[in-house]
Amino acid sequence: MYKATVIVKRRPSIVDPQGKAVEQGAKLLGFNNIEQTRIGKYIEFFINADDKSAAEKEINEYCTKLLSNPIMEDFEFTLEEAK
Amino acid sequence: MYKATVIVKRRPSIVDPQGKAVEQGAKLLGFNNIEQTRIGKYIEFFINADDKSAAEKEINEYCTKLLSNPIMEDFEFTLEEAK
Numbered sequence: 001m002y003k004a005t006v007i008v009k010r011r012p013s014i015v016d017p018q019g020k021a022v023e024q025g026a027k028l029l030g031f032n033n034i035e036q037t038r039i040g041k042y043i044e045f046f047i048n049a050d051d052k053s054a055a056e057k058e059i060n061e062y063c064t065k066l067l068s069n070p071i072m073e074d075f076e077f078t079l080e081e082a083k
Numbered sequence: 084m085y086k087a088t089v090i091v092k093r094r095p096s097i098v099d100p101q102g103k104a105v106e107q108g109a110k111l112l113g114f115n116n117i118e119q120t121r122i123g124k125y126i127e128f129f130i131n132a133d134d135k136s137a138a139e140k141e142i143n144e145y146c147t148k149l150l151s152n153p154i155m156e157d158f159e160f161t162l163e164e165a166k
Contacts, residue, residue: 026145034128042092
């Protein structure tokens with residue numbers, strides 16, 4: 001059993017309207033030192049797999065097919081052993 | 084100038100319907116080894132501050148007032164120097 005932590009973010013070249021909206025809110029609240037806010041997804045789950053490479057393969061597939069939009073998002077993940 | 088990376092997640096005791104929905108999708112696609120999916124937010128931004136402790140103070144306030152819902156979410160952040 002492994003614990004996986006995935007981060008999905010938009011490619012740097014792609015505009016992030018959600019981040020822009022949050023940044024406008026920040027300015028309205030008086031946070032004037034904040035710049036270039038970008039928002040992505042943080043996903044954690046447990047995966048049953050025989051070994052680490054099998055887990056990595058399945059997570060890659062899971063991220064590509066379900067968790068991210070491969071046209072405009074990148075993902076990265078870390079994996080640690082869990083009991 | 085510092086680069087901050089914030090992760091906002093629901094407290095472990097609070098049900099995460101978004102994670103449950105994604106996990107159902109996973110099962111429909113044939114990923115049967117995935118369990119306890121939970122989804123949070125990943126936010127990155129740059130912050131202008133004189134020193135690290137000033138930046139940390141402002142980020143704490145930004146997270147509490149805007150980025151997270153303190154009633155049901157926790158946040159954590161890392162900070163690194165950027166040019």
